[in-house]
Amino acid sequence: MGSVVKGFLYEITKNRILYLMCVPALIVLIMFSYIPFAGIWMAFTDFNVVDGIFGSEFVGLDNFKYFFSENSMGWKVTYNTLYINFFGLILGIIIPVSIAILINEIRHKTYKKVAQSMMFFPYFISWVVVGAILYGIFSTDVGVANHILEFFGAEPIRWYSEPKYWKWIIILSSVWKWSGYSSIIYMAAMSNFDGSLIEAAKVDGANKLQRIFYLTVPMLKPTIIVLSLLSVGRIFYGDFGMIYGIVGNNPVLAEEVTVIDTYVYQSMRTLGFSYSTAIGLFQSLMGLILITAANQSAKKINDGEGLF
Known part of the structure; x- marks a missing residue:
């Protein structure tokens, strides 16, 4: 000792x-x-x-009970949060991996750098600016989307009065903003690949698609698993800045796009700190349970390798 x-x-x-x-x-x-x-x-x-x-x-578990009672939006905001994050997670893997592979196939250095910069640029745009861009697209009177619909003879849509579209507008906006950042991580992983394997596959007659699906994607698997696990840990967390930047306080869209974090903000002003703290604790516990379960599953899939 x-x-x-x-x-x-x-x-x-x-x-x-x-x-x-x-x-x-x-x-x-x-x-x-x-x-x-x-x-x-x-x-x-x-x-x-x-x-x-x-x-x-x-008061024991009263705050938690109220969150899931009929008088509360607990179930609805939990569903909204999981829906947006689940599909955002799926697309947030497929699209960045695809972008990284496509950019990696570019052989002209200048074009490659330009493509990387263009893909990475949305990451630096604030959600307020994204909200302004979306308003320019979906505005009823001057929006690009309605002009396109009218060009093809369709009736214009009052987008900001139609809640059913906005979950997917938010999901696609999030994927667009973050895909460039994630693709850089995948490209960094690809830079460490053993080039001799790719060359050997070429010699053996493997075409480009075969090399991508049988070599590149399997070698990216550890990176995909790590980033997926980190995303799973936050699947119960809604991006407050994203929701408020895109839809603001629009009461028509509120029920469809309110996530747990925006609900906590609203509840803090009306139902007090205890209720908001209970919701935050619920988020943390569910995130811990999910990331632990996902990590154990990843170890089984990835030969014992996980996040921890």
């Missing part, structure tokens, strides 16, 4: 400068990630500012 302590102290002394450099980051981590854990208790109370977190009345 003594030797272990001495070894630990020696390690600290030897690398004291490096450890000192870590101190500010550790302080921030403790302040904003660990100390707030005490606020979880608020989810089980009827919180009021006068009595504080630990002095407020204990």
Whole structure:
């Protein structure tokens, strides 16, 4: 035991400068990630500012029960969140992988760089700007979409009064914005591939599609699994900025596009902090359960390799 302590102290002394450099980051981590854990208790109370977190009345699981009661939008916002994130996850794998493979096949360096930049550019656009772009497309009077419909003899659609379209508008907007970023990660993974395997496949007579499906995609599998697991862990989290940037406070679309995060924001102003904390805790627990289950499944598929 003594030797272990001495070894630990020696390690600290030897690398004291490096450890000192870590101190500010550790302080921030403790302040904003660990100390707030005490606020979880608020989810089980009827919180009021006068009595504080630990002095407020204990109500058990009442906040959670109300979230899933008929008087609440709990089931609806959970469904909206899962629907948007599930299809966003599927398309968020297929499209970036396809983009990465296509760009990787470009042999002209200048064209390749231009293609990479064009694909990556939407990542830097804020959701407010995306919302403005979508308004220019779907506006009833001046929108591009209605002009196209009229050109083909169809009746214009009042898009901002038709909730049924907006889940998929949001999903496709999210995929468009994030695909370039994800494709860069896949391209980085492809840059580490063993080129001799590709050359051997060419010599054996494999065409381009065969090389993609039987070599490139299987070699991308570990990267796909890691990014998928990270996405699964956040499948119960709705992008607050995305929803508010695209649809704002439109009451007509609210029921179809309100996700858990926007519902928490609305509830915080009307139903109090305890209820909002309970919903946040529900999100975290479900995310933990899902990512753990997905990781175990990934290990079975990927020969024991997972995220953790």
